[in-house]
Structures are given as structure tokens and as C-alpha cells.
Amino acid sequence: MKEYYQGTPTVFPGYLRGDDLVAAYRSADAFIFPSTTETFGLVALEAMACRVPVIAARSGGVVDTVVDGVNGFFFDPERPAQMGDLVTRWRDNPALREQMAENALHHARSRSWRATMDQLVDYYRTARRVAHRGRAAQQFSQAAT
Numbered sequence: 001m002k003e004y005y006q007g008t009p010t011v012f013p014g015y016l017r018g019d020d021l022v023a024a025y026r027s028a029d030a031f032i033f034p035s036t037t038e039t040f041g042l043v044a045l046e047a048m049a050c051r052v053p054v055i056a057a058r059s060g061g062v063v064d065t066v067v068d069g070v071n072g073f074f075f076d077p078e079r080p081a082q083m084g085d086l087v088t089r090w091r092d093n094p095a096l097r098e099q100m101a102e103n104a105l106h107h108a109r110s111r112s113w114r115a116t117m118d119q120l121v122d123y124y125r126t127a128r129r130v131a132h133r134g135r136a137a138q139q140f141s142q143a144a145t
Contacts, residue, residue, distance in 0.1 A: 021046075022050055025046065025047050025049075025050035025052055026050045026051070026052070028047070028050075028052050029052075029090070029097065030052060030053055030054070030055055030087065030090060030097070031043075031044065031047035031048075031052045031053070031054045031055070031072075032054075032055045032056075032083060032087070033047075033054055033055065033056040033057070033062065034056075034057055034077075034080060034083065035056075035057060035059075035060065035062075036057045036059040036060060036077045037059075037060055038056075038059075038060040038061050038062050039060060039061045040061040040116070040120065041060065041061035041062035041063070041064055041065035041066070042061075042065075042116065044056055044062050044065045044066055044072070045065050045108055045111060045116065046108075047104070048065070048071060048072075048104035048105060048107055048108035049105070049108035049109070050105075051101050051102070051104060051105040052101065052104060053071055053072045053073075053090075053097060053100040053101050053103070053104045054066050054071065054072035054073075054104065055072060055073045055074075055075065055083055055086045055087065056072060056073075056074060056075070057074070057075060057076075057077040057080075058074035058075065058076060058077065059077050064119065065107075065111075067103075067107065070100065070103050070107075071100055071103040071104040071106075071107045072100060072104065073086045073089075
């Protein structure tokens with residue numbers, strides 16, 4: 001990537017944390033997140049806490065963080081070119097991006113780390129119950145045959 005973007009104003013800051021990470025988020029107009037394997041969606045929430053709206057793949061944990069058309073946009077992970085269309089939409093309508101940035105900040109302020117982790121634990125409990133029911137049904141079926 002560094003070779004490809006050589007000679008451009010692209011910056012590769014490396015690992016950031018604390019105030020440096022906050023400053024990096026706040027310097028952005030948008031957080032573009034193409035990952036389809038994000039488990040919690042916390043990076044999107046971090047961006048929103050810095051008043052940065054998100055464009056993300058409709059996949060994984062981020063679906064619990066981004067509200068499409070409110071604090072960010074989703075794109076179809078099978079059609080990644082949609083990311084460019086969404087960036088263009090914000091570029092051509094700065095008022096929309098500003099409103100979504102405000103909505104992102106509001107959403108992040110409504111989510112505590114505890115509430116986010118409680119939601120995750122609830123998902124795990126639900127998954128465990130569903131798996132248990134599935135095993136019980138399978139055992140019942142095997143016993144009946």
C-alpha cells in the first residue's frame with residue numbers, strides 16, 4: 001500500500017491509541033469500514049464517538065452499531081464498489097454528511113461500553129439456548145428412530 005500511494009498525501013500512521021487515536025478519527029470526514037468479519041462493531045462506535053459517520057459492509061457486529069441512512073451507510077459486501085457511490089453522496093451533499101455526523105455522535109453517546117458488552121453477552125446467551133434446543137431436538141429425533 002505504501003508503494004502504491006507513494007507521492008500522494010496518504011498517511012500510514014501505524015498503531016495509535018489514546019489522544020493520538022482520537023485526533024486521527026476527528027481529522028476524518030468519514031470512516032470507511034469494508035471488513036466483513038468484525039465481531040463487535042466497536043471501531044465504528046469509536047469513530048461515531050469522534051463525530052465521524054460510518055460507511056460499512058452490512059455484515060458482522062457493525063450491523064448493531066450503524067443505522068443505515070441515519071449515522072452511516074451500509075453497502076452490500078458482495079458489491080464493494082457501492083462504497084465509492086456512498087462517499088460521493090456525502091461529497092455532493094455536505095449537509096447530509098454533517099447531519100449523519102451529528103447522529104453518529106448522538107448514537108455513540110447513547111451507548112456505554114457496559115451496554116454494548118451486555119448486548120454481546122445477551123447474544124451469546126441466545127446462541128447457547130438455540131444450540132441447546134438444537135441438540136435436544138437432535139437427541140429426541142435419534143431416540144425416536
